[in-house]
Amino acid sequence: MEGNQKLMSRMDEAGFTQNELAEAMNAYLRALGHAGTVSDRTVRNWLTGKTRLPHSRQREALETVFNCRITELGFAPRGEKDPPPSGPMEDRVLRRHFISASAGIALTAASATPAHGHSAQRRVGADDVERLLSKFSALIVSDQQYGGRLTIETQASSLAAEALALQERGTASQRVRGALYACAAAFISSAMWAAIDGRRLDEAQNYFDRAAGLAAMSGDSTIQFRIWSHAGSLYRHLGRPADALAANDVARGLPIARRDPLFASLGHARHAVIHGLVGNATDVRRAIGHAREAHDRADPNDHRPVWMTAVRDQGEIEELALSAHLSLGNFEKAEAHAHRSLVLLRPYMQRDRAIVTARLAHAQLGQGDIELAIATAQSIPAGVFTRHPRITRLLGDFGVRLHAAAPDSSYSRAWDEYAHDTRRNNA
Template identity: 80%
Template sequence: MEEKPEQHASEPTGNFTVVRFCPGGMTGYGETVEGNQKLMSRMDEAGFTQNELAEAVNAYLRALGQDGTVSDRTVRNWLTGRTRWPHSRQREALETVFNCRIAELGFAPRGEQASSFSGPTEDRVLRRHFISASAGVTLTAASPIPAHGHTAQQRVGSGDVERLLSKFTALIVSDHRYGGQLTIETQASALANEALTLQTRGTASQRVRSSLYACAASFTSSAMWAAIDGRRFDEAQNYFDRAASLAAMSGDSTIQFRIWSHAGSLYRHLGRPADALAANDVARSLPIARRDPLFASLGHARHAAIHGLTGNAVAVRRVLAHAQEALDRADPKEYRPVWLNAFYDQAELENLALAAYLSLGDFEQAEAHAHRSLALLRPHMHRTRAITTARLAHAQLGQVDLEPAIATAMSIPTDVFTRHARVARMLGDFGIKLHTAAPSSSQSRAWDQYTHDFRRNNT
């Protein structure tokens, strides 16, 4: 007599365990389901545990300004088939994390077959900018990660790289919401170490090894940027030295551009414009900057911000014109890495122009660029919005428009003060300049009261 299969079998899949329902099993709600084999397979290939996938989805949701309420139980319901069609924002997040359509993850509306449902065709704002889960390397189809980890003879493949890049995408989302946090710096550095550890775990093709070095360099560059953003400049210099070496071993000019461009920003924040111009010139001379107008535009825009420190107004105007011309030529449909798609567009060009003109003391022009940048910023760019708003307050103060300047400064969410060193420093400088310009004014007293109340409520 043939035995019937058990209805509930606890079964390991990679680094996580799910309850897999056999065909004909019951969910407990009187509904017959089969486990979502496609999602199981994708998670196994990417190396996600249920908790890690929940964390990646929540990072996306928080970038939209929503609560991240996905738990490991939510993921378990997806895996068992109890939830066949997640909420719309969760579907967007899943598509982003796995870089595929929702149907390819085994989901479909009730009454539809997952294999036949292609889902909506419209671009979603965040997905368009985050779905390219890559640090500048193009990979072929992922190879599965074994369920019990690597051995000394295990072959490391592109699937291992894909797993790292999926985690990196979630980190990029968090960075653009919070920015400058030590936790982001630590997570990025840990991912870089993970990529380098894979180099020692087994055999790999030269292409995969180059990809791993590119990943490690890209992650280290993100740690470097978090340190710059948090004004931890000594740590940023150390990350730069390491990232530059890793990028050279990867042979990838895309990530080399990012690292040297970050170095230019580091030296700009340190008030060393000669070093900043030299570092940014290295980035602008790389093949990727000659081949792709979007990279060229970013290189020019950052050069303009550096020229602002030197007081060279002619150079600022000239280089900004080059940046705009290159941005206009850039094909938005061309493949580019996630870190570039995540932030560089017309809004960021306007923001860098704002920084340049603010350094020149051309406050009227700076204010115009600030308003354009704020109008164009994507909703998830919380950190950039705070920085741009602080710069706008400085531009208004420079024109002695005291009431608008204070109103602008006070419009920055107060929780940003406590978690973002750059914004806190910019607002501290704003207070100093306000007292210099109008030491006994009602506006200065209002600002003092505002900052006093803030400190009292946050001690």
Template identity: 75%
Template sequence: MSKFSALIASDHRYGGQITIEAQASALAGEALALQARGGASQRVRGALYACAASFTSSAMWAAIDGRRFDEAQHYFDRASSLAAMSGDPAIQFRIWSHASSLYRHLGRPADALAANDVARNLPVTRRDPMFASLGHARHAAIYGLTGNATAVRRVLAHAQEALDRADPQEHRPVWLNAFYDQAELESLALAANLSLGNFEQAEAHAHRSLALLRPHMHRTRAITTARLAHAQLGQGDVEPAIATAMSIPADVFTRHPRVTRMLGNFGIKLHAAAPSSSLTCTWDQYAHDSRRNKA
């Protein structure tokens, strides 16, 4: 449990790194090696499979976060098998929920909705509203890609209602406690509204998420800030958008694949919106210097 907690903490601080992926995969191997020794009771075997599935799902998430999608698909295939053998619905939820994120990032909303429906239909979502809330919130982000504003509003309302019902004292897996709360719900609402082009609403969700984020959520803060910059730019607020984008620490800008891609797209949209502006030149210089300093 301590190794898993440390892995989760590392993910929230750095995110998407191959080192995190490799460490998680190695720890999954350790759990399976213990399982292979034999002689354990059914309960212990189930716990070891659940442990291996948990570490494999962390490797999967690191690969998704690092935009290494072929590797993520490989980990998903392995993790889903391990989770099925474990009989643990909580880890099954995590893996299928991660699969929905994988397909969302791949631009495959139909597959993302189907995967997330597997997660949302597991018994754990009926037992604990926190799981139900996360399932609804991730559905909203997917519906945003499809342009279905009505569905986004509906499932976000369901997500909020479920989160409000969730007992904060309920015992939950460490991975869920580590990241899902009102700030993450706001972040997923931000993603959904940004996809819909509802830039004013997206900005409001971004500010609420940033105000509520726990201090250790460095990766999420950078991603949310990058989305805020896009929301501001979408409203024509070029100067605030650039200031927001430049507030992201340079090491995160250049080393986290998702943030790098989001800010690269920000630069493209900035050039389309204000090609002759001195502010655009300022951004170009900042981005160039950041990449050069990384090298």
């Protein structure tokens, strides 16, 4: 066997490195109460063919992460067409549902595993919540760097299962139990956002259903705001602006949005994007104005969750205004918002920076600055161009609009050549 090309192809499609695949599998195994013993060397042995077939638990984790049978990943035992099944198809469907929709399924499986030594339940306290929140912060930073990756989605689902497992395996005060539900909801909201960002919209809808229930049990309006705000983005991507406005209205009506002007600012800015999609210029201007006024009223020293960093810095507010004016065809205003956003976004926010840059290229093209627009689009790192679904789509639309603006021109030919070479070299 000269290497496992099927597994390699699946990893490339999902954006996994060897270490990232190992981490995703270990997160799943740990959520089910097993030891996470997969390493990058384990994955390398699969890729080279040194190990012809993973053991049963590893096969189960691989099938769950990639949502396919083990034979579709290039594995088969010597002398057989198919390996022994890692469980009935119904079980595999349930395991996939854990990854794509419900941390609760993983919790059920984990709870069904007897604890070693049948020890008494331990007390769960604030330290456990703080530990989970630190993992959530790390997950947010990873999302801001890469965005949309299946690895982020998988890790977030597994961490939600970890938070819920503490509910079952330990005793806690009512306040701590509420905080654990909020942590689980926060992790599922990150999985939901990763699915939206990666254009896996059916899975995002499943995550929303789960996250909304967990958030309601937590009583935490901060995480409820994030989830309903994400729902507005989901419905916007699904082409359902009325539902998007309704979901965003729920977010804007929560206590946190009434109490903290920064949350109100984000709610107004996201409303502007939805109004832009339906061509309502008056409401776009009004919403952006309200967003700026609310931002000016916000106390910059108040403590806020890490996912609000770009809002606090105003980079996300400018990014949303850019999107709204781009939808309206106000290309000059869109370009101005793009430049302001790029200045305000922090350097590690690579995903947002790439999206803003792609939209800036659209705004410049809309003003007839073809050469500048192409240079702007080409400044996006090649790996981001080809691996991030939203950016790939934005740049694909850019190519279509470039051909419409300058058909059969040297500019169009140069862009086509660049796009083709970039995809080929980063395949």
